[in-house]
Amino acid sequence: MESREINEFKEKYRDIILGYLESQDEEILYSCEKLTREGMENGVSPEEIVNLHRAILEEYDANLPTHVSSSFDVLLEMMMGYGMAHMEHLSLRTEQQALRREIAQAEDMQKTMMKSDIPNVAGLEVGAVSVPMRQMSGDFYSFTNEGENKISVTLADVIGKGIPAAFSMSMLKYASDNYGGDAKTPSEMLQNLNEVAETNIDDNMFITMFYGLYDTTNHLFEFASAGHEVGLYFDAQTQSFTDLYARGLPLGIDRNATYRAFEKQVAKDDMIFIMSDGVTETRTADGFIEREDLITVFKDSIGLAPQKLVKEVYDRLCKLQDYELRDDFTLICLKRV
Incomplete structure (x- = not known):
């Protein structure tokens, strides 16, 4: 069962897509950055966003061209690879931050010893x-x-x-x-x-x-x-x-x-x-x-x-x-x- 936060994220994403398809108003796009942060905080993966995007388009247009729908398979694979690389990047960044903290502590110790x-x-x-x-x-x-x-x-x-x-x-x-x-x-x-x-x-x-x-x-x-x-x-x-x-x-x-x-x-x-x-x-x-x-x-x-x-x-x-x-x-x- 999906959490309330995930359901809210999906609804907001649906509103953005449908609103933009109807009006082409760029003001709507400005809300994407905030929603991206919400998605990251709630652990929404890139491939989940791709599947959500395809589902919303198919709901919007029952006659969505096959080549458009099929193209999402390629995008999905790309985002899965991107997601793995991104997780690796986050892991390395966390390790780097921990190393920096350790170096800073060693620096303080050295300053005390060498004073x-x-x-x-x-x-x-x-x-x-x-x-x-x-x-x-x-x-x-x-x-x-x-x-x-x-x-x-x-x-x-x-x-x-x-x-x-x-x-x-x-x-x-x-x-x-x-x-x-x-x-x-x-x-x-x-x-x-x-x-x-x-x-x-x-x-x-x-x-x-x-x-x-x-x-x-x-x-x-x-x-x-x-x-x-x-x-x-x-x-x-x-x-x-x-x-x-x-x-x-x-x-x-x-x-x-x-x-x-x-x-x-x-x-x-x-x-x-x-x-x-x-x-x-x-x-x-x-x-x-x-x-x-x-x-x-x-x-x-x-x-x-x-x-x-x-x-x-x-x-x-x-x-x-x-x-x-x-x-x-x-x-x-x-x-x-």
Whole structure:
């Protein structure tokens, strides 16, 4: 026995067809969209509508031409196929919506795990901006107090995209937090994390990392790199930029890799810039941005406070690539004050 809703749907459909056949009034057709929604809500299939349509026409004209009536058999088969495809589409859409909700939950979890507050340190101003290309980021940065007079800064980038990269980064962040806190040298820190990465991430994935240790007593910056992007150093006295260069294999390639540490004495008003390749590989219509052009962007904003400076650089580089990030973007600025 058909439900009241189905019977009402059939009556409305009959009224539309008969009314339109009598008057050819297009106003009648406007009600089809609303009725379509009612049909979908009540589970009326496309093939049921075809059979209903044929029955109404045969009722309207007892002498309906045979070729017209027979043509509905073809339409019926088409609608049955369409209906199956439509149901498959709805099923896939439901699965996609569920996956999006799960990704959104994973994104929230990652943001909570990866959150790192900008430190408040005497003699040092810090700015940081990190924007993922997709929902989940393959970059992470963190600041950790390493005793009374030292602060560590970490910036890492998974070579890879999407959820696997994001979860590999979350794993490394957890390991980094566990190893930190006792003023390990940059060399020791990278060697420890390299063992974690080599053991726990896929063979087709590896991680670049920059790790620095800033001593606020004598303003000495010790740093080491695991294949990470070369940083920049701004000398306030000469108003010049130089590369903050360090070498080392990315994490996860060779368990026995060692990492050499470097030192830089930081004078008053000097700045240290650490960045991911989302900064250095800004791509314009003419190709990747040149190092000199990147330095010009930094130089144009050098008078700003660190947090405003990194935000201004992000905005400028975003504009250069038509506001479409092609990689995760992370930029950190340390300024001695």
